[in-house]
Amino acid sequence: MNNLAQEKKYKKIITALSIVIPIAVAALFGINLRELGFDVAPLKFLPPIYATINGITAILLIAAVIVIKKGNRKLHEQLNSLAIACSLLFLLMYIAYHMTTDSTTFGGEGVIKYIYYFILITHIVLSVIVIPFVLITYMKAKLGKFPEHKKVAKKTFPIWLYVAVTGVIVYLMISPYYV
Template sequence: MESTLEKKERLSMWVIGVLSVAIPVVVAILLFMPKENAEIGGFAILPHLNALINTGSAVCLIAGFIAIKKGQKDWHQTFMVSAFILGSLFLVSYVLFHFFGPQTKYGDLNGDLLVSAEELAALAIPRGVYLVILLSHILLSASVVPLVLLAMYYAWTSNWPKHKKIVKWTWPIWTYVAISGVVVYLMISPFYQF
């Protein structure tokens, strides 16, 4: 017979699994959902806010890493919970922006893609770099969701062997996602049309 603890863990794993699939699916739908005459309104500040949130998350992740290496477990916990809260706020803000906001394409000025050969040539390498960073950011942000949720769950339940094992993968991916999110913002922000 299954114990209460085993039932709770099974339910927690089920919830983590559902969220790990649902979050990337919702984001993908929002990114590819056609938007006719999108009105950004008061949501225009969200990309800038998202960059600040990602920066804060990256700082917390790095500070949390330094704290645990110094044996400062309380500080580590504070920084990692802060990174998780910031990541959650980012996700809500990101979903809101992409639900209401228009798509922005790298190299798109005033709604018209640059057309002169000189302008296209000047953008070719930066656009390639942007697309590589963006693609890696998107793929890793989807894959880090279950890792973060599991790392937080194992810490919450004081399952330190499993927590330590999973954070070896979680921390570098999560940190890359936070930093690359800021880089993507810095590269695309000159092309915002709002």
């Protein structure tokens, strides 16, 4: 299969994933297995783990930029692949947590409450927006279209990094209110 045909195929997959993932997360987020009568233990231990995974993702992204600037394409690819795997692992744990545990309400008041919700909302919105960016960036590299990859990566990196870092910040801000 030639590059153009591969790219066309990948773009269809990217479009599908960019639509299906947010819809599936939103749908699953609203389902609590315990409320539906399933005998599952609440997975209350997951938030610090998935917050740590977000932190690791941020570190991997920064390291990937550093190594590509030093010309190490192989390590750059490995770090980014690992960052994608971490993001996927985060997503699975996040869904599992919310499907087994009641949501936690932020208890802060005053200005901190507005700061928290600003960070949370921008985190959520950008986490949806970054999906196609990450997948397109990855696809361009896999197809060897490095000038295009670099152009998209310059947009993808700051958004993905923001999502990873704010995931940790949101956790740290809400963690005192977990029951």
